[in-house]
Amino acid sequence: MKILILGATSAIAQAYARRCAAKGDDFVLAGRRGERLVAIAADLRASGATSAETIVLDLAAIDGIEARMHNIRTQFGEPDQVVIAYGVLGNQVSAEGDLAQARAVLDSNFMSAAVWILALLKDRPEGHKLTVVGIGSVAGDRGRASNFIYGSAKAGFDRFLEGLAHKYDGSSIRIVRVKPGFVDTPMTAGIEKGGPLWAKPDQVAADIERAVEKGRRIVYTPWFWWPIMMIIRHLPWFVFRRLKI
Amino acid sequence: MQRVVSSWGRLGQVPHDITRPAFLDEAQAAVRSPGPPQLCFGLGRSYGDVCLNANGRLIVTDSLDRIIGFDRERGILRAEAGLSLDRLLRMTVPAGWFAPVVPGTKFVTLGGALANDVHGKNHETVGTFGAHVTALGLARSTGELLTLSRTENSDLFAATVGGLGLTGMILWAELQLVPIRSAMIDGETLPLKDLADFFRVSEESGDWPYRVAWIDCLAKGSAVGRGFYIRGRHAGSGGFAVHGAPRIGAPFGAPGWLLNSRTIGLFNTAYLHRPFVLGAKRVHYEPFFFPLDAVANWNRMYGKRGFFQHQSAIPTAAAFDALRRLLELTAEFGEGSFLVVLKLFGDKPSPGILSFPLPGATLALDFPNKGESTHRLLDRMAEVVLAAGGRLYPAKDATMSGEAFRAGYPDWRKLEAARDPAIMSDFWRRVTTETA
Numbered sequence: 001m002k003i004l005i006l007g008a009t010s011a012i013a014q015a016y017a018r019r020c021a022a023k024g025d026d027f028v029l030a031g032r033r034g035e036r037l038v039a040i041a042a043d044l045r046a047s048g049a050t051s052a053e054t055i056v057l058d059l060a061a062i063d064g065i066e067a068r069m070h071n072i073r074t075q076f077g078e079p080d081q082v083v084i085a086y087g088v089l090g091n092q093v094s095a096e097g098d099l100a101q102a103r104a105v106l107d108s109n110f111m112s113a114a115v116w117i118l119a120l121l122k123d124r125p126e127g128h129k130l131t132v133v134g135i136g137s138v139a140g141d142r143g144r145a146s147n148f149i150y151g152s153a154k155a156g157f158d159r160f161l162e163g164l165a166h167k168y169d170g171s172s173i174r175i176v177r178v179k180p181g182f183v184d185t186p187m188t189a190g191i192e193k194g195g196p197l198w199a200k201p202d203q204v205a206a207d208i209e210r211a212v213e214k215g216r217r218i219v220y221t222p223w224f225w226w227p228i229m230m231i232i233r234h235l236p237w238f239v240f241r242r243l244k245i
Numbered sequence: 246m247q248r249v250v251s252s253w254g255r256l257g258q259v260p261h262d263i264t265r266p267a268f269l270d271e272a273q274a275a276v277r278s279p280g281p282p283q284l285c286f287g288l289g290r291s292y293g294d295v296c297l298n299a300n301g302r303l304i305v306t307d308s309l310d311r312i313i314g315f316d317r318e319r320g321i322l323r324a325e326a327g328l329s330l331d332r333l334l335r336m337t338v339p340a341g342w343f344a345p346v347v348p349g350t351k352f353v354t355l356g357g358a359l360a361n362d363v364h365g366k367n368h369e370t371v372g373t374f375g376a377h378v379t380a381l382g383l384a385r386s387t388g389e390l391l392t393l394s395r396t397e398n399s400d401l402f403a404a405t406v407g408g409l410g411l412t413g414m415i416l417w418a419e420l421q422l423v424p425i426r427s428a429m430i431d432g433e434t435l436p437l438k439d440l441a442d443f444f445r446v447s448e449e450s451g452d453w454p455y456r457v458a459w460i461d462c463l464a465k466g467s468a469v470g471r472g473f474y475i476r477g478r479h480a481g482s483g484g485f486a487v488h489g490a491p492r493i494g495a496p497f498g499a500p501g502w503l504l505n506s507r508t509i510g511l512f513n514t515a516y517l518h519r520p521f522v523l524g525a526k527r528v529h530y531e532p533f534f535f536p537l538d539a540v541a542n543w544n545r546m547y548g549k550r551g552f553f554q555h556q557s558a559i560p561t562a563a564a565f566d567a568l569r570r571l572l573e574l575t576a577e578f579g580e581g582s583f584l585v586v587l588k589l590f591g592d593k594p595s596p597g598i599l600s601f602p603l604p605g606a607t608l609a610l611d612f613p614n615k616g617e618s619t620h621r622l623l624d625r626m627a628e629v630v631l632a633a634g635g636r637l638y639p640a641k642d643a644t645m646s647g648e649a650f651r652a653g654y655p656d657w658r659k660l661e662a663a664r665d666p667a668i669m670s671d672f673w674r675r676v677t678t679e680t681a
Contacts, residue, residue, distance in 0.1 A: 011267065011308075012433075036268045043311035047336060186267045190246065239646075 002026045004072065004079035006059050006116060007086020009036045011185035012133075012135060015084065015205035021049035025073035028056045031086070038156045059086045060210045062115055069119035081212070082120055083133040084113050087154075089187050092147050102149050109153035114160045119174070131174045131212060138181045138220065141229045144245050165217055176211050177218045180204045181225040250303060253544050253553035256294040257612060259410030261298060265305040268323060269416055275304045276384045276414045282669035283386075285410045287327060291361060292554045293643030295409050301669065304414060306356055312336060312593045313417055320422035321379065326356030326415040331488075338530075339485045342422035345377035347534050351488070356415040361640040362407030362600040364607075365588070366455040366477075366534070371423075371591030373600055375406035382416040390416075395596055404663035407597030409580075409639060411664040411673060426606035429483030430455070432523045433476050440470025440569055447681055450476045455533070460585040462610060468503040469572045470584070477533055488531035488538075537584075545614050547613045555626050556609040556638040558590060563633035564606040569627045571608055578622045585610045601638045606644035609641065620644060639672055650676035676679045 003020060005013050008029035017027060028042075029037045030082040034056040041052035053076055072079075075127055092103035117132060124130060139147050140154030156221060165175040182198045184187065199222050207221035220226040235243070248263045261283075267271040276283070284298040286305050309327035316322075320342045322333065330344055337343065348363040357363075362375040371377070380394040381406060391413075393402035405412045433453075437443050443458050450456050453476035460472035539541050544552070559567045561578075568587070575585075585608070592604040612619050615660040623644045627637060636653025638646045651657055661677060 009268075033268075033270075035270060039268065039311050039313070042313055044314040046312035186265070189265065192246075 001080045002028065002077060003081045003083065004028045004076070005083045005085060005111075006030050007084065008040055008054075009033060010017065010085040010135075011201040012180065012183060012204050012208075013083060013085035013185070014040055015201040016085075016208050017044055017049075018047050019202075019205050019209050021045075021047040021052075024048055024050050026050050027052040028072065028079065030057050030059060030072070032056065032058055059116070060104070060112045062107060062112050064103075065112065065115045066119045066122070069116065070123065072121065078125060078128055079120075080129060081131040081133065082117075083135070084116065085135045087113075087135070087187075088151055092149055095149050096218075098186045105149050106153045110156040110160075113157050117160070117164065120235060124173075127172055129172045131176060132161070132164070133178060133208060133212060134158075135178045135180065135208075136161070137189075138179050138225050138229050141179070142233050142240075146245055174215065176208070176216060178204075178208055178211070179218065179220045179225065179229070181220070181222065181228075250286065250297065251289070251551075252294060252296050253290050254553060254614075254643060255544055255547070255549070256293070256553070257297075257299075257551075259297060259299040259325040261301065261303040263303050263305055265308055267308040269309065270294060271336045271415060272304065272306070272309060272414060273384045273388075273390065276386055276667075277388050281293060282667060284348050284668060285326075285356060287357035288329060288352050290350055290353050290357065291640040292552075293639075293641060294675065295361065295639050295642075295673075296357075297671045298669060299671050304355060309416075310354075315340075315666070317342075319537040320424060320454060321419060322407070322422055323380075323417060323419040324355060325417050326359075326381075327354050329354055330358070334530075334648075335487045336499045337422055338425070338428050338487050341424055341426070341485065342620075343425045343479065343530070344373055344420060346374040346425045348374075349535065350538055351535050352538065355418045355420070356410070359415060359418055360408060360410040362595055362602075363640070364602050366588065368458045368593070368602055369456065369589055369591030370454045370593075372591070373597070373602055375595050375597045375600065376593060377421050378406065378596075379419045379421055381405065383413040384416050385413040386665050401663055403596055403598050404660050405597075406662070407595060407600040408660055409673065410666050411660060411670065413665045413668065425479045425485075427480045427483035428485050428487065429480035429527050429529055430477040430530055431480045431525070432528050432533055434523050435474045435476075436523060437472045437474050439468060440565065440572070443470055443472075443474065443587060444565065446474045450474070454478050456588065458587040460572065460587050462572060462585040463579075465573075465576045469569055470578070470587075472587070477528075480527055483527060486503055486529070488529070488535075547611075550614040550616075552614055553612045553619060553623060553643055554609060554641040555612070555623055555637050556605045556607060556641040557626070557630040558603050558605055559599055559633045559635035559640070560603060560605040560628060562605075563635070567633035567635065568606055568608055571610075571626055574611060574622065574625055574629070578618070586597065599639075599654055599660050601640070602634065605635070607638075609638075632655075639676075642672070645676065647676045647678070 003025050009031045027044055029048055031037050037054035041054050044052040087109045095102040136158045137154040140158045161175050161177045183204055184193055184198050185201055204208040204221045207219055211219035247260050249258045250261045264275045266275050281301045283302040285297050286303045309325040311325045313323040317340045346365040362373045364373045383391045383393055391398055399559045425679045454481035455477040458472055464471040588607050590602040590605055590607055627645055627649050631649055
């Protein structure tokens, strides 16, 4: 199986790719840092991947996505699975004052991701089986004071994927919406960690692997985020407004 | 960011300023960054303070765990220094290769194994871990990137193997693996009735590459040294299945009284009388090499005050009497040691100048931290070791005096000269600055 990973240097993507490499998959790794992609590709090959190619791109740059997707297709062939793993967390407080930062968060996590998927689907050969794995976030499940710029971008991405899943239901295209909670990755390096809510990238990767295998549409990872977000989504306003989250 | 970090013995909860590079370019940038002294920290399996740098900076290496190249024909593996033996074995065993030397846990990084020049149950036949490292990459705080081996930058290589992480940041290492025909070990367990028995059985076990004894530390008088002798070799068949994940976790808040002389006595009695353990048996490498890895975080069993480990190497000539004395002291103090491991070291030289093993015997014991009395016991044991011309293992130590260290490692100044001035550890500060 040929897996195209957009944002291959993300810790979750690396852990997931390692699991797939053990099954002998082929990889196309896209990201901004060439030397890091090369290191990941070598590791995947040593871990069992049949092949691992790299391509250096700024994924969040929206202009030219269509042409870049076309290049990937001609250079590496049609992917059977695409993982959208890149994104930026940003800093809510500073982004409220620094609108360029706010826009970068929105562009990276939602706008560009949506355009990449549209470009992917536009020229797809009819009937070719495809699985799209979108790494979202539980942060997109409800707008919260502490993180609503990132959260709304992830929410938009989630709605986009939901719509795609609706459109392609019963076809050869499958959409898997992944919603991780707190994951111990470089993205969250600035946050105090510890406690039972924090997961390792490999736990999340294992959940994604299982979801893809079993054809699940939505996966909260670790599983306990499903009941947590269920409650948070349904809290009445008079309770929710008092929460410092 | 500031984090509280403990080593495996959990003797202190010390704040450190942590960076955790995910890629080698970030690691190089971290080593170069100006500020207070730094130190690399892998999986934190050293017991005392060789991996700590109180109130200073730590570069945590566990994310640097990529394989750079694996030659499946020749068994040569090059990987980033944060690669654990856990992941290494998962990669290499199915291809028919095993790590040349494994310590008692697979949750150590290549960098940590190199910096402490760890040994395994096969020291007599193959020497230390560092003896199988064919090359390594070192980043210095000056920005220099060096490749070290026995032939290239050989002085710095000798200082870095067993160099306690002080010569720079080990970025990657290349290792010569050993071929195996299966993941299984043909093992044999024999009873030992005393210390003389240990030396006798050791003598007879020359054609077994892996040899170790478990000793009942509560035995007194003529029974001192009673225990088991375990020996093994890679089996000729049985498949290449890799190990699984830890099955049990130790509770976080285990009370300190859980492991006392009575419970340890019960454990030892039960262990020594397990009727089924004696004799020949084919087992997977996991329980043979890493029995304690089955319980994740077993170190928490000692409670929140933590525990000490004494591990010494004693030259052959003085070994019998010194071991007897050490075991007697342990029994006298009644402090109970859960795990007592006794092995012989061979005469294969390590490339490292500060390597711990020396031809002779090595004894390792755990002691729950009971404060003053435990310190007194450890001091008395250190005296016995020194008088016998032996030395203590920095990777396990938390209490040895500067004097004891410098007597045991007369070449320590060579490491001090090769040390990267921007790197420091609590251990090194303790044993080199204190004047006795």
